[in-house]
Amino acid sequence: MRILFFGRGVISTQYAWAFEQAGHTVEFYVRKGRKETFGSNIELEMWDARRGKKFIKETWNVKLHEELSPNYDLIIVSVNTEQLPGAAQILSTVAGTTPVLIFNNVWQDLKSSISPLPVNNVVFGFPAGGGGIADNRLRGGFLKMIFLEKPRAGTEHINNKVKECFESAHFKISWVTDMENWLWNHFAMNAAMETEVLRCGSFPALMNDRDSFVNVGKNMREIIPVLKARGAKPGAISLLLTKIPPVLLGILFKKVIYATGSLPRLFVEYNNSKAGFAVLEVVREAQKAGIPLPRLTVAFENTE
Incomplete structure (x- = not known):
């Protein structure tokens, strides 16, 4: 799959790395000016607990974009909660029919939180990882489990695509009936x-x-x-x-x-x-x- 991560934060970076290891193409959308600030790589010092407990220490090359296009199989959004409305607004103009995974905290009702994105083009999930980034060095990690909402009427195909993506990277899904x-x-x-x-x-x-x-x-x-x-x-x-x-x-x-x-x-x-x-x-x-x-x-x- 060709996957776009909205933002290059802790969660986005760690899961993007895991997906690339599984053979997917991963890229990041960042705000104007961030591409130069971030540079073309990031130092990783993180724990990968999908199969045992493995410490990853490497310089990882990343591909950043300051413009959006709909040429992806999946878009994954993991941003600060207060940034989600802005992210949804931007994606509503360019995402088209590309499935979107909202992969972070939400406090509003789910439909309002991603307006004006069509809710049937969105699946909600939550990671099991964390950490921080300072001076272009990420320290943190992720566990084997991720949380994903059970399919709503009309989202079965998106859920299946997200499921296949995570399982291909050896993550285990915990299905949530009432995600909100x-x-x-x-x-x-x-x-x-x-x-x-x-x-x-x-x-x-x-x-x-x-x-x-x-x-x-x-x-x-x-x-x-x-x-x-x-x-x-x-x-x-x-x-x-x-x-x-x-x-x-x-x-x-x-x-x-x-x-x-x-x-x-x-x-x-x-x-x-x-x-x-x-x-x-x-x-x-x-x-x-x-x-x-x-x-x-x-x-x-x-x-x-």
């Missing part, structure tokens, strides 16, 4: 964690703060009413974050999920992105519904 609800829960969990990033000062600091994961559970308890108010059902992980006593939750995070040396911990430690957008969006939603969020509000106001 899944993404809203994931966004809420991001907000709960970003609240602690704002308090600690950075993602690496979050990993080393004694109270951070105890507080993540407390933050999530505040957010659950916001999810319910917008019609979402708390997912299994959201409920886990609220049902387990905060102290035990802190131990679970530190000793198991983000244990020292684990890939999930490394992905967070390498994350150098700016936190706060997810917190702001959840706070705004809570204000509309008249739901108090004292923990999130204080954390956000202290950073303004």
Whole structure:
């Protein structure tokens, strides 16, 4: 397949590399001026956990474009949540009938989030990876699993194309029945964690703060009413974050999920992105519904 990645961020770069390794042609669309800034290669220092745990260290040559054309078999969009409306607007003018995979966080209803792209030309998914880019060096990695919405009426052919693409690169797909609800829960969990990033000062600091994961559970308890108010059902992980006593939750995070040396911990430690957008969006939603969020509000106001 000839695949275009919208943006050359952490997720786009890592999965593009994996697809190229599987024999696909991959290219990137970047904003004007970025082609010169980024250059024709990027330094990779990342973990590939599709078949075992393999460390990749190489200089990878990439092909960047500042203009878009419809001459692709698949377009994959992985951008910051706040950039998604702009990306959808751009793609609506040039994508034509090319299938589009939206591969990132979403907080709006799915149809509105990609307007004016036709929803039947779009499939939603989510990666299992992370990291950061600094000085043209990417540090991070990805796991074997990716999340993909089950076909909606009219999207079966797109889902099949995306499925074939990922499976050809040895990824395993976890099918999600209600993707909108899944993404809203994931966004809420991001907000709960970003609240602690704002308090600690950075993602690496979050990993080393004694109270951070105890507080993540407390933050999530505040957010659950916001999810319910917008019609979402708390997912299994959201409920886990609220049902387990905060102290035990802190131990679970530190000793198991983000244990020292684990890939999930490394992905967070390498994350150098700016936190706060997810917190702001959840706070705004809570204000509309008249739901108090004292923990999130204080954390956000202290950073303004």
